[in-house]
Amino acid sequence: MMRKMIIAGNWKMNKTPREALALIEELKPLVKNDDVDVVFCTPYVSLVLAVEATKDCNIEIGAQNMYFEESGAYTGEIAPNMLTEIGVKYVVLGHSERREYFGETNEIVNKKVLKAIEHGLTPIICCGETLEQREQGITVDLIRAQIKVALKDVAKEDAKNVVLAYEPIWAIGTGKTATSKQAEEVCAAIRQVVKEVYDQEVADAVRIQYGGSVNAGNAKELFAMENIDGGLVGGASLKADFGKVVNYK
Ligand SMILES: O=C(CO)COP(=O)(O)O
Numbered sequence: 001m002m003r004k005m006i007i008a009g010n011w012k013m014n015k016t017p018r019e020a021l022a023l024i025e026e027l028k029p030l031v032k033n034d035d036v037d038v039v040f041c042t043p044y045v046s047l048v049l050a051v052e053a054t055k056d057c058n059i060e061i062g063a064q065n066m067y068f069e070e071s072g073a074y075t076g077e078i079a080p081n082m083l084t085e086i087g088v089k090y091v092v093l094g095h096s097e098r099r100e101y102f103g104e105t106n107e108i109v110n111k112k113v114l115k116a117i118e119h120g121l122t123p124i125i126c127c128g129e130t131l132e133q134r135e136q137g138i139t140v141d142l143i144r145a146q147i148k149v150a151l152k153d154v155a156k157e158d159a160k161n162v163v164l165a166y167e168p169i170w171a172i173g174t175g176k177t178a179t180s181k182q183a184e185e186v187c188a189a190i191r192q193v194v195k196e197v198y199d200q201e202v203a204d205a206v207r208i209q210y211g212g213s214v215n216a217g218n219a220k221e222l223f224a225m226e227n228i229d230g231g232l233v234g235g236a237s238l239k240a241d242f243g244k245v246v247n248y249k
Pocket residue numbers: 010095167171172173174175211212213214232233234235236
């Protein structure tokens with residue numbers, strides 16, 4: 001089964017709009033690779049500019065979050081049609097930082113996933129364990145539960161198109177990457193749970209990213225793993241290094 005690789009930069013809360021445009025222009029020539037779907041997930045206020053600036057190239061734009069209602073009295077939130085109208089194609093959902101600092105639960109993530117799909121946005125659904133959970137030996141059980149709840153009521157045809165991102169929390173922003181074996185082990189377990197919830201066809205189609213201190217030096221080994229179909233990259237997506245991550249071969 002040949003799945004197209006997908007490598008996304010999660011800019012998190014970095015870069016003003018002016019800085020975002022400069023970074024996009026810097027990275028544009030560096031991230032050309034027809035074998036990879038390349039996504040930049042910028043802060044909300046830069047999305048309009050980012051979509052405009054990437055019209056003529058292979059970069060698609062994603063948001064880092066979204067609310068699960070259509071509109072209304074939800075001060076500070078952003079609705080799915082606000083994203084689609086400006087040309088945003090992807091949305092990161094359930095990032096561990098949102099779970100930790102903003103109280104997002106698996107149930108909230110599921111509502112957001114369903115709403116994103118309804119609007120034609122491709123969700124990048126994050127899951128991952130803490131170091132404590134890994135040491136307790138409950139990583140796979142926990143990830144299975146996260147994925148099962150996140151995909152609840154997602155139709156088979158839609159499930160094929162979602163992107164799942166395995167991001168061990170202890171590897172995020174720490175410089176401590178999971179070994180390719182550790183990452184592959186969990187990504188294989190994720191594909192297995194997708195197979196159990198749906199079937200082999202969906203499991204073969206769904207793309208699974210690894211995230212957590214991915215950089216130009218470790219991308220090649222991680223992305224060579226059978227069940228790893230790309231990466232969700234934080235720090236290294238904010239510099240020229242991202243070109244090397246995208247052209248990891
Ligand atoms: O959280 C991440 C991407 O969503 C990973 O961040 P780092 O690549 O900075 O570790």
